[in-house]
Amino acid sequence: MLDIRQRTGYLFLAVMVGHVILISAQVQTRGGARVLESVTFSLFAGVQRGTSALVDGWQGFWSGYVALRGLHAENEALKQRVSELEVRVQQERAVAQRSQKLQQLLDLKSQTTLPTLAADVIAGDATPGIPSVWIDKGDREGVRPDMAVIAPAGIIGRVLGPLAPHAARVQLIIGQNAGAGAMIERSRAGGVVIGTAGDPPLLMEYVSNLSDVQIGDVVVTAGNDGIYPKGFPIGRVESAEKGAGLYKTIKVRPVVDFSNVEEVLVVLSPPPELPSPTAGNRRR
Secondary structure (H helix, E strand, O other): OOOHHHHHHHHHHHHHHHHHHHHHHHOEOOOOOEHHHHHHHHHHHHHHHHHHHHHHHHHHHHHHHHHHHHHHHHHHHHHHHHHHHHHHHHHHHHHHHHHHHHHHHHHHHHHOOOOEEEEEEEEEEOOOOOOEEEEOOOHHHOOOOOOEEEOOOOEEEEEEEEEEOOEEEEEEOOOOOOEEEEEEOOOOOEEEEEEOOOOOOEEEEOOEOOOOOOOOOEEEEOOOOOOOOOOOEEEEEEEEEOOOOOEOEEEEEEOOOHHHOOEEEEEOOOOOOOOOHHHHOOOO
16 A cells, blocks of 8 residues: 555646646647647557568568568569470480481491491490490391491491390491401501400501501592402501511400490391402401
């Protein structure tokens, strides 16, 4: 309970506040407005400004949030669209490259007078010493063992037996048991190209030390091994040194990129020349 002095103090304070309010209601400012109205208006105006600022800030925050969500969704849609376009570009590039390779194969088929059969490479075989690939043509299509397989860049290898009805294994010329009768295109110096495990993977043997062989010379098939037709590129001379015996040591870099062979031609008839015993001994 409040004592008499506290009650008296509160009553006095209430009377004083009442007097101030009454005086403010009667006194006017220079502009003619009553002081009470001016103070009350100022207080409410401040509250209104604060409330308006709070509402505007919340509306701005919400609008920014909604806009940010919309921008994020649009960004994700654009990323998806870019990814789809990149995939389409890659597909079109692959189709263009395939078309170019097929055109090169068609040109080779039209240029050669030999009967040939187009085939696609469907698999690889990394058997040590006998690198090979599988093609989608076999016995039913007329493919036979020891038939030559060529590409627009040069020779690929020969068909190995046994054959499947619609598939065949092709031994690559870079295999250690592979070989082909060959000659230097410029000087017509003859020899035999064999596969090795080294780099470059081809050697040209049985070329006389007296023969004219230079770095960069093109090595082509001689057509005397009973397998490969004459005049098809094998590789380029990378080094040529005089050997200790009768023959040069010649290293040959293949002209074919064997890691990127997709389409080939199978030569359906053997060359007319008789096989060379030296080259024939290299065949498996």
